[in-house]
Amino acid sequence: MGAWWVVPVWKTMHYFAIAVLVGVVGLVDLRIVGVAKALPLRPLQRLMPWAAAAFAVAAASGYELLRINPANSFGPPVNVAFAAKMLCLVLIGLNDLLYFATGLKRQVDGVGAGERASASAQIVAGVSLALWAGVIYWSRMLTFLAGAI
Amino acid sequence: MQILQQWTEANAFLIWLRESSSIWAYPTVFFLHTAGLVFTAGVSIMINVRLLGAAEELPTAAFGRFFRPIWIGIGLTAISGLVMLASDLQTKLGNRVFAYKMAFVVIAVVLTVLMRRRVAAPRVTASTRALAAASLLCWLGAVAAGKFMAYF
Numbered sequence: 001m002g003a004w005w006v007v008p009v010w011k012t013m014h015y016f017a018i019a020v021l022v023g024v025v026g027l028v029d030l031r032i033v034g035v036a037k038a039l040p041l042r043p044l045q046r047l048m049p050w051a052a053a054a055f056a057v058a059a060a061s062g063y064e065l066l067r068i069n070p071a072n073s074f075g076p077p078v079n080v081a082f083a084a085k086m087l088c089l090v091l092i093g094l095n096d097l098l099y100f101a102t103g104l105k106r107q108v109d110g111v112g113a114g115e116r117a118s119a120s121a122q123i124v125a126g127v128s129l130a131l132w133a134g135v136i137y138w139s140r141m142l143t144f145l146a147g148a149i
Numbered sequence: 150m151q152i153l154q155q156w157t158e159a160n161a162f163l164i165w166l167r168e169s170s171s172i173w174a175y176p177t178v179f180f181l182h183t184a185g186l187v188f189t190a191g192v193s194i195m196i197n198v199r200l201l202g203a204a205e206e207l208p209t210a211a212f213g214r215f216f217r218p219i220w221i222g223i224g225l226t227a228i229s230g231l232v233m234l235a236s237d238l239q240t241k242l243g244n245r246v247f248a249y250k251m252a253f254v255v256i257a258v259v260l261t262v263l264m265r266r267r268v269a270a271p272r273v274t275a276s277t278r279a280l281a282a283a284s285l286l287c288w289l290g291a292v293a294a295g296k297f298m299a300y301f
Contacts, residue, residue: 008300012293015187019292023191027215036214043206047195050203113211136187140180144172 007068010061017058018136024051025132032108032117032125041111072146081145085138092131099124157235166236175236182229186295189222190288193261200273200281212268216261223258246301250294257287 024047031039066073073082099105104121111117117125157163166174196212234241241247260280267277 004300005297008293008296011296012289015292015296016289019187019191019288020194021191022187023193023195026188026192026218027195030215030218035218036211038211038214039207043204046204046206047198050195050198113208133184136184137180140183141172141176144176 007065010064010068014058014061014065017054017061018139020054021051021058022132022136024048024054025128029125029129032111032121033129034116034122037116038113040113041117042109045105045109072142075147077147079142079146081138081141085135085142088131088134088138092128092135095124095127095131099128154238157238160235163232163236166232175233178229178232182226182233185222185224185226185229186291189219189226190257190292192219192222193257193264194285194288196264196268197281197285200267201278201285209268209270209273213265216265216268219261223261244298244301246294246298250291250298253287253290253294257284257291260284260287 027047028041028044030036031041031044073079104118104124108117108121111121166178169175192215196209196215199207199209199212260283263280264284267273267280270277
């Protein structure tokens with residue numbers, strides 16, 4: 001399966017990409033929730049393409065890692081941590097869809113320096129933060145729960 | 150050193166952490182370490198990206214407020230890291246990649262201290278950008294060293 005360093009290089013890319021993703025999500029969501037109110041949200045949300053690019057890197061490296069060691073995630077039996085991680089990602093997708101499709105994103109664009117985001121935006125941001133914590137939790141549990149029921 | 154070694158081998162909590170197969174033992178401490186690092190590195194990386202030229206309409210001074218969450222993340226990572234180190238002192242210290250990881254982390258933390266004041270400055274100078282680039286590379290290095298440790 002190639003040189004010994006292939007897997008750690010993919011893992012490094014995967015981990016680093018998730019860090020960038022969580023960095024953007026952390027900055028934007030924490031600001032929406034109420035941290036660093038001096039930051040206007042419109043330019044802050046301009047960082048979102050960085051999250052999209054990082055997601056692409058995380059997905060590609062994640063796919064490679066799955067291909068190299070499918071048994072760790074797919075089993076049998078299916079790794080509970082892997083299933084839970086994918087579930088969190090699906091929920092993040094739905095939460096983001098809600099954010100963009102309902103016009104919340106545009107509403108939040110209008111939140112200037114010193115202003116407070118709406119309660120609905122704060123709830124969506126809070127859910128997003130919790131789900132990303134879930135992604136990291138289940139990622140970490142992947143190796144520990146492989147082969148468990 | 151020997152006394153420290155003996156203490157880590159006899160400490161009840163560290164024994165439990167080493168030997169328990171519970172998901173609440175080692176895996177949970179490892180999770181706290183990962184969560185702290187991912188958050189700290191991620192937010193620091195994006196602040197660096199801003200200082201290097203992205204989203205220039207963002208006022209950098211406002212990022213100052215994010216340093217408290219960053220320090221909470223560093224604390225969480227450091228404490229959980231020390232606990233894992235103590236639970237497996239000999240193997241970790243014997244791993245030559247571990248020294249690189251610590252070097253990257255220490256420099257990254259020092260740069261975080263320096264960056265706090267740079268962010269508050271009215272202008273992003275060339276030296277601030279250099280520090281931001283160095284910080285970015287250190288976080289990447291720390292992650293890579295962490296991943297490669299398992300192979301040495």
